[in-house]
Amino acid sequence: MGIALVTGGASGIGRATSELLAERGDHVVIADLSDATEAVQSIRAAGGSAESVMTDVSDPADVDRLMTHIRSTHGRLDAALNAAGYEGPIGAFTERTVDEMNRVLAINVLGTMLCMQGEIALMSGGGSIVNIGSVAGIRGMKRLSLYSAAKHGVIGLTRAVALEQAARGIRINAVCPGGIDTPMLAKLARYADPDRSPEEVLGGAHPMRRLGQPREVATVIATLLSPEAGFITGTAIPVDGGVTAQ
Numbered sequence: 580m581g582i583a584l585v586t587g588g589a590s591g592i593g594r595a596t597s598e599l600l601a602e603r604g605d606h607v608v609i610a611d612l613s614d615a616t617e618a619v620q621s622i623r624a625a626g627g628s629a630e631s632v633m634t635d636v637s638d639p640a641d642v643d644r645l646m647t648h649i650r651s652t653h654g655r656l657d658a659a660l661n662a663a664g665y666e667g668p669i670g671a672f673t674e675r676t677v678d679e680m681n682r683v684l685a686i687n688v689l690g691t692m693l694c695m696q697g698e699i700a701l702m703s704g705g706g707s708i709v710n711i712g713s714v715a716g717i718r719g720m721k722r723l724s725l726y727s728a729a730k731h732g733v734i735g736l737t738r739a740v741a742l743e744q745a746a747r748g749i750r751i752n753a754v755c756p757g758g759i760d761t762p763m764l765a766k767l768a769r770y771a772d773p774d775r776s777p778e779e780v781l782g783g784a785h786p787m788r789r790l791g792q793p794r795e796v797a798t799v800i801a802t803l804l805s806p807e808a809g810f811i812t813g814t815a816i817p818v819d820g821g822v823t824a825q
Contacts, residue, residue: 581605582653587663589615591761595793596660599801601627610634636663636690646697656701658804661691662711672724687729705748707804710737712755714819734815741813750812752803757819759791786821
């Protein structure tokens with residue numbers, strides 16, 4: 580049984596990935612600032628193995644406690660998904676405050692950095708890490724400037740550290756979702772048009788004329804985390820219904 584860590588695993592893409600990894604036989608440690616009890620119970624009810632550790636990925640002490648728990652309880656880490664994220668405020672860049680900038684960068688960039696450092700230290704026998712980027716990290720996204728900047732940073736970090744760790748057998752990749760039917764996307768859709776569903780508001784922006792589902796992203800992530808993708812590292816793979824191909 581592999582030991583897998585999923586940050587942001589209580590909902591959305593993180594939860595879908597936690598469920599899929601558990602189905603494939605991994606023990607999943609879900610780290611989330613929200614209560615992940617329901618996600619853990621669902622995995623166990625389906626015959627999987629999971630636990631949760633409440634964690635603020637932007638807090639170095641919290642991340643250190645998480646990694647210490649994994650080391651003392653399991654002795655190692657084989658796979659990790661860094662999905663904890665925060666879209667930040669929506670609106671013009673010129674209206675953004677320093678506090679808003681710090682918060683978006685702390686969760687998306689610093690949080691990924693802190694977790695990756697801990698994860699790599701637990702992967703003495705090699706392993707695989709996937710970071711959640713975004714199409715906003717590949718192309719600009721107006722009115723989400725802070726999020727776009729943060730996700731560009733996550734992709735750059737992924738590529739740089741992948742080069743550093745390649746010879747140690749640790750693969751690091753990013754997956755860049757487009758519009759996926761998650762609670763985060765629902766917030767963005769409500770801002771754009773509170774009277775219509777996320778599918779109606781944003782689905783048509785994709786060449787496939789629909790939103791993606793969390794499980795569709797989770798399938799790509801689980802493949803990258805598995806030995807089947809053993810020669811893939813340093814990539815940023817869009818899962819976006821064709822948006823970045825336009």
